[in-house]
Amino acid sequence: GAGVSQSPSNKVTEKGKDVELRCDPISGHTALYWYRQSLGQGLEFLIYFQGNSAPDKSGLPSDRFSAERTGGSVSTLTIQRTQQEDSAVYLCASTDGGTDTQYFGPGTRLTVL
Amino acid sequence: QKEVEQNSGPLSVPEGAIASLNCTYSDRGSQSFFWYRQYSGKSPELIMFIYSNGDKEDGRFTAQLNKASQYVSLLIRDSQPSDSATYLCAFSGYSTLTFGKGTMLLVSP
Numbered sequence: 404g405a406g407v408s409q410s411p412s413n414k415v416t417e418k419g420k421d422v423e424l425r426c427d428p429i430s431g432h433t434a435l436y437w438y439r440q441s442l443g444q445g446l447e448f449l450i451y452f453q454g455n456s457a458p459d460k461s462g463l464p465s466d467r468f469s470a471e472r473t474g475g476s477v478s479t480l481t482i483q484r485t486q487q488e489d490s491a492v493y494l495c496a497s498t499d500g501g502t503d504t505q506y507f508g509p510g511t512r513l514t515v516l
Numbered sequence: 517q518k519e520v521e522q523n524s525g526p527l528s529v530p531e532g533a534i535a536s537l538n539c540t541y542s543d544r545g546s547q548s549f550f551w552y553r554q555y556s557g558k559s560p561e562l563i564m565f566i567y568s569n570g571d572k573e574d575g576r577f578t579a580q581l582n583k584a585s586q587y588v589s590l591l592i593r594d595s596q597p598s599d600s601a602t603y604l605c606a607f608s609g610y611s612t613l614t615f616g617k618g619t620m621l622l623v624s625p
Binding site for chain 1: 548550558559560561562565604608612613614615616617618
């Protein structure tokens with residue numbers, strides 16, 4: 404079946420602009436995660452959604468970052484007033500909730516000029 | 517704070533050799549452990565997971581877990597140039613996985 408999809412694959416924006424990144428998890432997966440990976444670095448956890456529960460936002464680096472998940476499926480990560488240090492690959496992953504195995508999307512490469 | 521430690525490498529091995537990748541973790545309560553492979557410019561893909569102490573084999577890959585020592589390893593037999601990638605170790609936490617920064621493996625023909 405279809406895997407996790409993300410859009411856009413690449414996004415170039417100017418400093419101070421807002422951006423929205425989209426993630427469409429595997430059908431039926433109840434848990435969805437956002438990570439950030441800067442060049443040459445590991446995965447930095449941002450936020451986690453599980454079903455209808457309140458999201459775990461403990462990894463969001465600042466209040467410029469927010470995310471929502473509509474209808475328990477598609478999620479949007481919004482970064483307001485982007486800064487150059489926000490440049491990274493933003494990865495989304497999903498699980499079926501019954502296991503910890505996460506399946507990753509292809510990522511969105513964000514470049515802030 | 518939960519941590520995963522991996523040698524950043526690169527680990528260089530010749531084609532056909534056994535590559536051994538190691539990882540230590542800090543959270544004694546972790547139950548699930550994962551190895552992901554990440555090619556340059558690509559997203560991580562799952563190679564193996566292991567829950568129980570001992571060895572778990574899947575093709576050329578063997579994961580080894582020692583909970584007492586808080587140590588997990590990945591052996592790759594008959595290494596191929598196509599195995600050249602960064603290997604990420606991860607363990608389960610309360611709500612998500614904690615990832616190491618990865619070990620770069622280079623397999624030379």
